[in-house]
Amino acid sequence: MTSLRKFVGAPPPSPSPKQALERCEMCGVDVASSHNHVVDIDHRALLCVCRPCFLLFTRSDTGKFRAVPERYLSDPSLTLGEWQGLGIPVGTAFFLRGETGLAAFYPSPAGATECLLDLAAWTDLASSHPLLASARPEVEAILIREVSGTVECYLVPIDACYQLVGTVRLYWKGFDGGTEALSAIEAFFADVRSKAGA
Ligand SMILES: [Zn+2]
Ligand SMILES: [Zn+2]
Incomplete structure (x- = not known):
């Protein structure tokens, strides 16, 4: 890894x-x-x-x-309960497949931080949500965010993850990020949502 x-x-x-x-x-x-x-x-x-x-x-x-492909896709059928069933301890995470397998990361002020992923739970979830297994290795990622009691799930190019990590590193302040970080993150997701046609 x-x-x-x-x-x-x-x-x-x-x-x-x-x-x-x-x-x-x-x-x-x-x-x-x-x-x-x-x-x-x-x-x-x-x-x-x-x-x-x-x-x-x-x-x-x-x-x-x-x-790096240019496509953005969404899976609006992923439920909050399914997302929470993965046991990821953060609200926003992305999932990348590389030569050593699948790994989960979240954007933090220190950069992209790896978190534990229950591979069996992921595989199980991917069987009912094919998008999760559709990201091309090394160049695309699955990006999931829990926000206001709902969950958003996208397939994005890897450079979008770099952009999100860069945004968090640049703007995050204190414990909750501060308004500048939160509005930059909202703008990022609004862009992803529109590119995915969601
Ligand atoms: Zn050239
Ligand atoms: Zn560039």
Whole structure:
């Protein structure tokens, strides 16, 4: 699990628009601030890439470089009781499949933090919620949040998890996060919800 932890513990891509133009980390051309990403499996790194470089790696589930897909999906049928049955001790968690298996993480002010996952309970839940088993290894994650007595469940690209972890690291203050963190997290989930058509 070491490599996976290192992967999600890596610094997120800078959320600040430090410059109008960034460069493709594969071929060096300028890319817009909104661009695609490729995971470098060996180095556990997320590379910012131009569209042509991105398209080189969209078909591979096994190569050293893998394009981060752009799809967002939701499973509105997951119930609060089912979520609580997993026994995850936090309200927001994401689930990633890597070379060493499935692991659960939550965003914290210290970065992505791993939490214990009952694999049998997860497998059982995935049998009635196929979305949970649909995330592509290394490049997609399942993101679940309990909020106001309900639960939201999404399949998201891995760069969205980096963005969420980066948001929490950047804004979280004190015990409950503070209003700035909470509104940034709400904005993040509103964006996910709209991309997933939920
Ligand atoms: Zn490129
Ligand atoms: Zn980037």
